[in-house]
Amino acid sequence: MRFAVSLLAIIAIASIIGTVLKQNEPYNNYLNQFGQFWFPLFEIFGLYSVYGSGWFLLLLAFLVISTSACLIRQTPGILREMRGFREHAQEISLRQFGLHIELDYRGTREALTPVLAAYLREHGYRFRSNLRSGATLFAAKSGSWHRTGYWLAHGAIVTICLGGLADGNLPLKLRLLLGDKVVTQGNQAISAIPESARLGPDNPSFRGNLFIPEGQSQSLAVLNVRDGILLQELPFAVSLKRFVIDHYATGAPKRFASEILLTDRATGQSFERVVEVNHPVTYRGITLYQASFDDGGTRLNLVVQPLGKMTDTPRGAADTLVGVVGESGRHGDYTIEFTGFRALNVEPLDSEPTQTKPLRERFAERFAGSGRNADQRRMANVGPSFSYKLRDTSGQAKEFNNYMFPVSIQGRWWLLTGVRENPNEPFRYLRLPLDADGRIDTFVAMRTRLLDPGQHRSIAQTFARRSLPSGTTSETVQTRLADTAQRTLQLFAEQGFDSVGRFIEANVPSAEREQAAEVFVKLLEGCAWQALIDAHAALGRPAPTTEADTAAFLRATLTAMSDSLHYPAPFWLQLSGYDEVKASVLQATRSPGMTPVFLGCALLTVGVLIMLYGRERRLFLLVQDGGKLLVAMSAHRKSLALAAEFREHSQGIARLANSGFDGSGPTRAADV
Amino acid sequence: MDIADTPINPDSRSRLASPGRWAYALVLAFGTIVTLVRYGEHMDGFELAILVGTTLTLAALGWHWLASAALTLVSGALALLAIDLYRGDLARAEQVFALKYLLASQSAIGWMSMLFLMATAAYWIGLLARSPFASAVGRGLTWAASALGTAGLLARWHESYLIAPDYGHIPISNLYEVFVLFCLITALLHLYYEGRYPSRNLGAFTLLVISAAVGFLMWYALERGAHEIQPLIPALQSYWMKIHVPANFVGYGAFALAAMVAVALLLAGRGVLAPRLPSVQVLDELMYRAIAIGFAFFTLATILGALWAAEAWGTYWQWDPKETWALIVWLNYAAWLHLRLTRGLRGSVLAWWALGGLLVTSFAFLGVNMFLSGLHSYGSL
Numbered sequence A: 001m002r003f004a005v006s007l008l009a010i011i012a013i014a015s016i017i018g019t020v021l022k023q024n025e026p027y028n029n030y031l032n033q034f035g036q037f038w039f040p041l042f043e044i045f046g047l048y049s050v051y052g053s054g055w056f057l058l059l060l061a062f063l064v065i066s067t068s069a070c071l072i073r074q075t076p077g078i079l080r081e082m083r084g085f086r087e088h089a090q091e092i093s094l095r096q097f098g099l100h101i102e103l104d105y106r107g108t109r110e111a112l113t114p115v116l117a118a119y120l121r122e123h124g125y126r127f128r129s130n131l132r133s134g135a136t137l138f139a140a141k142s143g144s145w146h147r148t149g150y151w152l153a154h155g156a157i158v159t160i161c162l163g164g165l166a167d168g169n170l171p172l173k174l175r176l177l178l179g180d181k182v183v184t185q186g187n188q189a190i191s192a193i194p195e196s197a198r199l200g201p202d203n204p205s206f207r208g209n210l211f212i213p214e215g216q217s218q219s220l221a222v223l224n225v226r227d228g229i230l231l232q233e234l235p236f237a238v239s240l241k242r243f244v245i246d247h248y249a250t251g252a253p254k255r256f257a258s259e260i261l262l263t264d265r266a267t268g269q270s271f272e273r274v275v276e277v278n279h280p281v282t283y284r285g286i287t288l289y290q291a292s293f294d295d296g297g298t299r300l301n302l303v304v305q306p307l308g309k310m311t312d313t314p315r316g317a318a319d320t321l322v323g324v325v326g327e328s329g330r331h332g333d334y335t336i337e338f339t340g341f342r343a344l345n346v347e348p349l350d351s352e353p354t355q356t357k358p359l360r361e362r363f364a365e366r367f368a369g370s371g372r373n374a375d376q377r378r379m380a381n382v383g384p385s386f387s388y389k390l391r392d393t394s395g396q397a398k399e400f401n402n403y404m405f406p407v408s409i410q411g412r413w414w415l416l417t418g419v420r421e422n423p424n425e426p427f428r429y430l431r432l433p434l435d436a437d438g439r440i441d442t443f444v445a446m447r448t449r450l451l452d453p454g455q456h457r458s459i460a461q462t463f464a465r466r467s468l469p470s471g472t473t474s475e476t477v478q479t480r481l482a483d484t485a486q487r488t489l490q491l492f493a494e495q496g497f498d499s500v501g502r503f504i505e506a507n508v509p510s511a512e513r514e515q516a517a518e519v520f521v522k523l524l525e526g527c528a529w530q531a532l533i534d535a536h537a538a539l540g541r542p543a544p545t546t547e548a549d550t551a552a553f554l555r556a557t558l559t560a561m562s563d564s565l566h567y568p569a570p571f572w573l574q575l576s577g578y579d580e581v582k583a584s585v586l587q588a589t590r591s592p593g594m595t596p597v598f599l600g601c602a603l604l605t606v607g608v609l610i611m612l613y614g615r616e617r618r619l620f621l622l623v624q625d626g627g628k629l630l631v632a633m634s635a636h637r638k639s640l641a642l643a644a645e646f647r648e649h650s651q652g653i654a655r656l657a658n659s660g661f662d663g664s665g666p667t668r669a670a671d672v
Numbered sequence B: 001m002d003i004a005d006t007p008i009n010p011d012s013r014s015r016l017a018s019p020g021r022w023a024y025a026l027v028l029a030f031g032t033i034v035t036l037v038r039y040g041e042h043m044d045g046f047e048l049a050i051l052v053g054t055t056l057t058l059a060a061l062g063w064h065w066l067a068s069a070a071l072t073l074v075s076g077a078l079a080l081l082a083i084d085l086y087r088g089d090l091a092r093a094e095q096v097f098a099l100k101y102l103l104a105s106q107s108a109i110g111w112m113s114m115l116f117l118m119a120t121a122a123y124w125i126g127l128l129a130r131s132p133f134a135s136a137v138g139r140g141l142t143w144a145a146s147a148l149g150t151a152g153l154l155a156r157w158h159e160s161y162l163i164a165p166d167y168g169h170i171p172i173s174n175l176y177e178v179f180v181l182f183c184l185i186t187a188l189l190h191l192y193y194e195g196r197y198p199s200r201n202l203g204a205f206t207l208l209v210i211s212a213a214v215g216f217l218m219w220y221a222l223e224r225g226a227h228e229i230q231p232l233i234p235a236l237q238s239y240w241m242k243i244h245v246p247a248n249f250v251g252y253g254a255f256a257l258a259a260m261v262a263v264a265l266l267l268a269g270r271g272v273l274a275p276r277l278p279s280v281q282v283l284d285e286l287m288y289r290a291i292a293i294g295f296a297f298f299t300l301a302t303i304l305g306a307l308w309a310a311e312a313w314g315t316y317w318q319w320d321p322k323e324t325w326a327l328i329v330w331l332n333y334a335a336w337l338h339l340r341l342t343r344g345l346r347g348s349v350l351a352w353w354a355l356g357g358l359l360v361t362s363f364a365f366l367g368v369n370m371f372l373s374g375l376h377s378y379g380s381l
């Protein structure tokens, strides 16, 4: 018994390990996390899959064995208890009961016994009477069937564990151990996967995933086993007609559903079904669940827009490109891996933090009225985005995430292109300003002028001529201005505002730096204005006007251009159109242990309820000649309610005995 | 203890003759029929079963514990009044006085929170100043808080449908909502045992854990805006939620209650406040009763969780951190029960164990959501 309690505690503690350490991750993650030394050690102890490890299963086996042993050991005693009445109990032992009382009765023993028998029957007690010399013993009991709760509850534990074992698929584990089946790597073509990693449809127990793009069909499930995979053949093929995502008005997903066609591979019959979250479909003993979804190879129409330093960028008209999610393409020296597409992105519209309000105001707002308050954050769909990895000739990859539609931030419209070097970082977004027509073209045209050293001279000269028209100043002043402007542009084209700032720090005394910075900004804005005029001319648009918005646009353009010089690629991909193909990930499960497990669960519930709330009671009435009546009570479970019941019975019986019962309470009740 | 203190169950025959009980059953039946007539066509078989099951449960509970019937009737009436005042327009929460300051869900939950805090204070005054009046006030405030909290949750249920029909769901779907549920269930368990056992002044302890939950609730709403009604993610759209979650919280509430009784037991065992607290035997029995009911419901809840998991995730058990911690909690109390029942252990060891059990339970309830990741991520902080 002590062993049982320790076992329960040990299993509880052992279970903690697997909740602290993420289980069944790719082994590479563990290697990165723990390093060369600990990784193999932890592997030996099975810490990456604790609940499937030998030692944990051994603990569970101990539980099953110990519980079964306990059942076997206790059963004879309990059976005896359930059958027997203990009608041979001796007076001496009755007097040792915690609950007993001696009453007086009037009349004869023969007169009292039928009355007592009736009392016991009325209160639901079954009894045997035992005649002795000078006394009759009523040995009564009620609810002794409640002892069955013990069998139910503990038998249930065994049933559940055995059911779980059946789903653990020991035969397969054995075949893997013997090398009859060998796990293989996931990243290879299905046709290349050898027979030793394939399981037939007769495999009794498995859980695997089917990845099915819309319009395609699949009859193989991928089982993740340790650090590799196995392929499970299904007796039917699943083709995905459509994958549906419904949304709430907030844009949050409301429903995921796969409209599938099941085709039995033996009979050739087909059935249309819908698999939904919380609504699985079962066929031929295999249940299909909506597990997740993915992109199934969306076609992306892309425009290659130059960005970054001019020196790295091919000049000329923008290129176009077609990409397919999940596949790769090329541009210049780069390999482009198209990694994802999302048709819908729901983001907070105004991310103004609500916490800034004073506490009292927040309280008044949040604890009054309905569960939907005025400060409910507004969310909106900002449209599609897609992601890709750019791999240069040295194999280095960077990840990009670009939105298709412009986003309004601080009163302007921008296109966003995000980049990160490391998958654990968030994307950093570069904002590219749109012109008054809502197009990126002006930015692109200005960029080729402002960042191209070959154009600097002509922009600077035009700018100088416009700022200081001939006749107002001498030629030399104008030339000096043009020279300064050109140098400023060159400086800017290197590292943007950074290089301008560094230049000022190196060459201007600190007292005058602010003033100098202003001059530089004025020069840059002047040149940018010139570039804007040229860009408009080149794009065949009317000359720009000097509205306040134009000034803001120029500043936004300069900032974006300065930032873009740190963009780690010479181009970005603008999404101009797409043809979405979704994929559904279904989970296929065959779980023969499910029935015993749930049967065990039912038994467990009933058993626990009976054990905890069953009322097994024994009442002994020893009627002795000479007007003495001994009442004693016991139960398998002691409780305060038992004492109360005893008190009730003593009073009731005393009344029948018509004795001088004084109600002062039973002896030794405090020991209960 | 004096045997005269022990509760004596009223004779069941006298209950059959009680007109109040029959009237209550009739009201429940009427309410259920109205619901069926009005909304029956939108319910599937499971929901019908849950509705009827709820009615039967409430009737049985009211039969056994008449005060619960009063609570059902009062909170039901308040919720119906709220629904009537709404007239299908959520904006009226800000316009109608009774809604804005009492009956709309957040108002009612705000009241519930305040009343629970006041009840805690009253119980403590009752304990320290030996004032039965203050304790009675504490009990009254706890009842009032429970009524408003229940009405608040019911109103919130209605409000979710007013935001948009497809938003509608029972308000036990996120951490904020289940915290309200936790407060209510713990309070009701406390009130039940207070009525059944000579458990004077125990409220000072049991209400502490409710106050802590109220504190969390307020912080969660004020700092995180968690009080907002959010639509259900697909994984939660299941009738299983309606039974799995409440069953779990009866378990959590009972374990929390047992731990608070354990605190009182440890104090009384050392003579601290002993004359003002129930006897050690009563405390010991109460602790056992609480753990027993908690264990029964927690067993049921875990099994319901497994049934749900089988339907939503494709396996009844996959060692997800929340599942695993539920198992740990369960094993812990199984061990507790074995120690008491098979080894006959009593008193302070079991009390410390029950207190430790609360830590384990809290971790399963909150810690998993805060520190570990897994499929139950919708409850994250």
Ligand code: HEM
Residues within 6 Å of the ligand: A001, A004, A008, A063, A066, A067, A069, A070, A071, A074, A147, A150, A153, A154, A157, A608, A611, A612, B292, B334, B337, B338, B341, B342
């Ligand atoms: C997961 C494992 C187990 C669970 C959940 C469990 C559960 C329970 C429960 C709920 C009770 C009833 C306590 C009460 O009546 O208040 C109980 C009693 C008992 N258990 Fe277990 N048990 C487990 C394993 C074991 C094992 C391994 C043994 C023996 C080695 C054992 C032996 C007993 C015995 C002897 C009783 C007392 C039965 C009686 O007196 O009626 N249990 N158990």
